Amino acid sequence: MNDNSTPSERTLRQRLLRVFAYFSQPLFAWIGLAVSVLVGAAMEPAIPALLKPLLDQGFNSTNTIPIWLIPVAVVSLFMLRSLASYLGDIALAKIAQTSLQSLRTQMFASISVADLRLFRKHPATALANTVVYEATNGAVLLLQSVTTVVKDSLTLVAFAGYLLYLNWQLSTIVVLVFPLVAIVMRAISKRVYALTKASQQAVDQLAYVVEESVLAHKEIRIQNAEQHQQERFHVVNTGLRRLAMKSAIVGSAVAPVTNFFASIALSAVISVAIMQSQANHMSAGGFVAFVTAMLMMIAPIKHLSDVSSTITRGMVAAERAIDLVENVDVEQGGNFQVARARGEVALQQVRVRYPGATEDALHQIDLHIAPGQFIALVGLSGSGKTTLASLLPRFVECSEGSVSLDGVPLPEWDLPCLRSQFALVGQNVIMFNDTVLNNIALGHTADPEKAWRALEAANLAQRVRDLPQGLDTIVGHNASLLSGGERQRLAIARAIYKDAPVLILDEATSALDTDTDSLVQASLRNAMAGRTTIAIAHRLTTIRDADCIYVLGHGRILQHGNHDALMAQGGAYLDFIRLSQS
Ligand SMILES: Nc1ncnc2c1ncn2[C@@H]1O[C@H](COP(=O)(O)OP(=O)(O)OP(=O)(O)O)[C@@H](O)[C@H]1O
Ligand SMILES: [Mg+2]
8 A cells, every 4th residue: 555645745624535435325324314413413402491491480480381291392302312313323334334345345356456566565464454444443433423523513503502592691601612622632633643553553563473473383383482472472562552552641631621621611601690690681590501501512522522533543544444445556467368378488688676675586587488388497496486487477577678478578468368378386385265176266167077177187186085075175274174285286286277378387296295296297297288388396307308498596597408408518407406316
């Protein structure tokens, strides 16, 4: 999420408008909310207004009010008020939930098409946190507080009108207090905004430590690193507590400050009212109604002063969610499409440097693979093999030079179409917590017949037959039900199932024992038939038959040729073969 303009550059009004664009639906709920808020606000001064005639006439010897009218009036008043508030709450929930569902959909869609740099910048937990918690928190906090603002402002206006009607001199005193409260609130909400942003980052860090500890629980236990992890957690946890406390200290200052101003206003009002009553300007009922109305204003004033920090918190959370929708770069592809590529791959003067790296991962790579050719990449760890293979599905972009498929530069290819031309078995196989069938078909129509054929070819059919529900067995988190080698064969089955014109195998058989390896080798040979294949491997068995073997070292092609030619040449390849056989 790269902020094009940081929140501080936007005015509060711009920020509110931006956020509320996402919460403008459904219209009928907004109308319901508006009606309920209006009715609710109008009802408030009715209570003190009821007191005035009651006190002035009801407690007088010449009572003219029928007694039955009192319960009817009081009960109806409260019922109407409660009904308005009930309907208002439902309307608010409708708005919040409808908008949230759509916002979550948009966030997830944005993550799905985001430029891959997003995943280098933000850990999984931070993204999950934004989609799952922050959007909800932000939306609920914001909508509730904005309703409070509108409702309480209207209530205040209604009260102010009533007070003016009763006694304008007294009302002037009350009105004078407002600007003071506003100034205090403004200063405080600025500070709360900064603290809230910092707290959210701390929450992300905390979640990240937990995520890592869970993922690496075995590494942590074997290294006896529990203490170390706990210390890491403690540091972040302490930071979070400090920020939360600061935020609470600042936020809680609002109420006492407003109460102080309210008490000044109250004492002034009472003093002036007593002076006025001595001059016979005000009846007892009128005074009680005035003071009751004034005291009833404290609750909405308090809500309004508290609400600024809630709005701030909600806004920070909602903005993060919206940034995920609006400020995430989308992967850019071209328009070129073809049903099935021939599988001709060419790299010209390709140089790759990772962001932040000081050295190039690949330099001046020239490589041409004819359709249906089988090439192998060998080289020491870190020599750039995975980087080279990652260029093809555009997981990595070249910093210089060009890569093309079927003679068309990769950026001109429509991205989904480009990626449908490759089947990839990566170095780190990741499986979904879903059925075997869905893991194999992933993204394509699930056809059990075809899946069995792929499993047979990957030499995994027997194991799947032995599973409790066969193809429909759920494989657990990252296929924990299977062994490392079985997981690899499942990935190979997925690649075979995809039936793409170019096959990329990055250490696809590294976790297999020699027996299984030779079986899988045989099936891979079948899978390779008629396709361009790029295999990265350490095993001689995998690479020996390659049409051309490229030996990489420090991001350069050191040698290339078939096995026999390279053996005759000696040099890096021979060293590599000696190493792999020792
Ligand atoms: N995301 C990244 N950011 C920065 N540098 C990277 C990144 N990925 C790889 N590198 C660096 O680029 C170089 C080539 O890495 P690459 O993964 O291509 O090596 P490899 O030949 O596949 O090694 P291995 O046999 O260990 O898998 C290495 O020096 C590595 O540290
Ligand atoms: Mg690698």
